[in-house]
Amino acid sequence: QVQLVESGGGLVQAGGSLRLSCAASGRTSSTYAVGWFRQAPGKEREFVAAIRWSAGTTYYAASVKGRFTISRDSAKDTVSLLMNSLTPEDTAVYYCAASRTPPASSSLSYDYWGQGTQVTVSS
Numbered sequence: 001q002v003q004l005v006e007s008g009g010g011l012v013q014a015g016g017s018l019r020l021s022c023a024a025s026g027r028t029s030s031t032y033a034v035g036w037f038r039q040a041p042g043k044e045r046e047f048v049a050a051i052r053w054s055a056g057t058t059y060y061a062a063s064v065k066g067r068f069t070i071s072r073d074s075a076k077d078t079v080s081l082l083m084n085s086l087t088p089e090d091t092a093v094y095y096c097a098a099s100r101t102p103p104a105s106s107s108l109s110y111d112y113w114g115q116g117t118q119v120t121v122s123s
Contacts, residue, residue: 002031002112003024004024008020009118014087048068049064051070058070095113
């Protein structure tokens with residue numbers, strides 16, 4: 001089992017930045033990839049970014065590429081998501097997820113999920 005806890009969400013004005021963190025504990029040695037997803041009210045959960053745990057290779061959704069940066073600290077078992085140039089369309093609950101398989105954009109590929117952290121971007 002892997003436990004994931006997100007933090008860093010909040011309210012920010014459009015154009016601002018936030019950094020989300022995901023702290024992993026438990027059997028983290030089985031983690032192949034960590035991803036961030038988000039879900040806005042009335043919408044399906046969507047892929048945001050992912051990182052291959054060992055190599056650090058990163059993947060992004062087209063909607064956030066160039067604005068968001070995913071990174072990991074292997075020593076601390078944490079993954080961060082730096083979000084710049086935020087817009088109201090980025091408002092959602094952001095979830096961290098861990099996978100035992102290579103990074104993917106489908107939520108079905110992820111085995112463990114955090115509880116989520118709310119990000120609200122005001123116009």
